[in-house]
Amino acid sequence: MHTFLMIVLLIASLVLIASILMQSGNSDGLSGSIAGGAEQLFGKKKSRGYDALLSRITTVCAVVYIILSLIIVAVFN
Numbered sequence: 001m002h003t004f005l006m007i008v009l010l011i012a013s014l015v016l017i018a019s020i021l022m023q024s025g026n027s028d029g030l031s032g033s034i035a036g037g038a039e040q041l042f043g044k045k046k047s048r049g050y051d052a053l054l055s056r057i058t059t060v061c062a063v064v065y066i067i068l069s070l071i072i073v074a075v076f077n
Contacts (some may be wrong), residue, residue: 002076009068016061023054 002072005068005072009065009072012061012064012068016058016065019054019058019061023058024051
């Protein structure tokens with residue numbers, strides 16, 4: 001059981017790393033945040049398609065990673 005959970009945790013962490021690295025940047029740097037980058041943050045533009053899919057994959061993998069980590073620590077230590 002411990003080995004299975006560790007393998008699932010490894011897969012979740014690799015997918016999490018890959019999905020974070022494949023996402024496009026959302027900010028223009030420091031100048032964008034001073035010169036009006038808040039419009040993009042609070043605007044009604046919602047990303048669709050590839051970026052939305054990567055965002056959902058990142059969220060799901062992060063939740064799975066946290067839950068599995070807590071289960072492994074609570075049960076096996």
